[in-house]
Amino acid sequence: MIKVGVLGFGGLGQAAAQVLAPKQEMCLVAAADKAGYAYDPDGLDLHRCAAAYRDQGSIGHAAGVGTLSTNSIAELIQAAEVDGYFLALPNLPNTFMASVTQQFMDAGWQGVLVDALKRTSAMEQLLTLRPALQKAGITYLTGCGATPGLLTAAATVAAQSYAEVHSVTITFGVGIVNWEAYRATIREDIAHLPGFTVDQAKAMTDDEVAALLDKTNGILKLENMEHADDIMLELAGICGRDRVTVGGIVDTRNPEKPLSTNVQVTGRTFEGKISTHTFTLGDETSMAANVCGPAFGYLKAGVNLRQKGITGLLTAAEVMPQFVC
């Protein structure tokens, strides 16, 4: 049984807890949000934790297992016995994931860390920690959500047919009905729009986000996004990062996807033919399923890598995720 922790208990963190609930190989024992944490070595009660977060503002209020803290991540690291953490944390600011990672190293913690970060610049911050992570005995798998993650791994597999890869084009469709459940994610999306910086998006009030969405009929159209798929495919030797493009449409007022999420990998075969492989996600799969499933598949792979003595920083394009039963 792999003991799992989740950092962040918003929409993504709670979906992660739901994904884990029926698993036989993994058990959620620890979780933290900004204001507190919860730990139960026998497994957290998802409903109690979700209720504490929803009704009282923090998982730290969960009766019997919760602790309120302004230093929740550092305290949880010390308090809990966990094999691997899924960092279901906001990407903003870009240095946040790297600073949390530094906390794990400072605490002398050893285990597996998995993130679903999105921005190239956030991953570049992490890459500077590669030697330190290896030394610290941490196996860190980065970019392990949907994109980057599931689609980057599919692109890596698809690339194998080609002598040269000309382009990797990722196009996603997301449909949600309640953007308020994904406050951090929506602001990250807004930060990709022309005319917005990361800091501006992060500083927006809920009313300002709602006003923006009113203007666009709830649609966010994103083009040429700064997405870490590019650096991951470059590091894996598949193609230069300039050949990777990511864009998509987010509909915040419709649970149906505005288009089928897909990745197209175009290249030249050894015979000189130009062709395109396409990997398309089923429309009924949610963002939460396509992020959390891969994240735990990589966490399991990370646990096995660590058992074989492999530590340091790896990306979702370098490791085959495993299926969590």
Next chain:
Amino acid sequence: MIKVGVLGFGGLGQAAAQVLAPKQEMCLVAAADKAGYAYDPDGLDLHRCAAAYRDQGSIGHAAGVGTLSTNSIAELIQAAEVDGYFLALPNLPNTFMASVTQQFMDAGWQGVLVDALKRTSAMEQLLTLRPALQKAGITYLTGCGATPGLLTAAATVAAQSYAEVHSVTITFGVGIVNWEAYRATIREDIAHLPGFTVDQAKAMTDDEVAALLDKTNGILKLENMEHADDIMLELAGICGRDRVTVGGIVDTRNPEKPLSTNVQVTGRTFEGKISTHTFTLGDETSMAANVCGPAFGYLKAGVNLRQKGITGLLTAAEVMPQFVC
């Protein structure tokens, strides 16, 4: 520079040599067919080797580098310094790949072996060698062609979105103009037809194969094939082998594919939604590109695994292939 050998120099082996020709990270130094072998530590001249095979019946006739031998594989293993071999050998009989593997172990050879075998029963033979391979210091990656291989890996990635995988359906289309260049492969396909056994197909003369193809207008329609994708996905914990089906259409008189090769992965998400992810290969990619590209991608991954001390038997569903530059 990874020094590569190819066993088998028919259609698949020669395509493998062509795939390697422009690579900077790999160099083809050794090759063998039934009647001889060729070895040049500085790299084999593809055209000279292909001409010797075509005009004189064996690569052993290649001037300066060839040696005729009735025990070609065993002699090559002893003579050549090779980091990894691609076993581009026929699947028939089902024990052939395992018996070649035994030759490597008997010779005390250490390195990486990669195959593109197809039949479940052939892979089961190999699985019995797992402890012996680990002990021998060989990293063996099995099922690393197109299917199993590329499509099995894509199915493994796709499965991550689901709490439970209901079915994996692989459907391939192959179009070739000259089946005589793929004599062994075509007989392997025929062996999957109703009313044919492996032994019957293997014993067919070229005239008998031609007569059969005349009857079917050159089309071979294959359903519920015994394909190792099933055991690979079962071993990877993704689903029972009974949930994996492989079928396809081979047109031996038309270079265009009769249908687009694809794998569909259907499952249930943690929210209870049923959906299907689809990975479709570009029609312009040949069987040779989709088999040899992945095979060398896995060979490179195997070299890196070996450097980290990981030996034994692994499948294409357990390892992320690397891109060979």
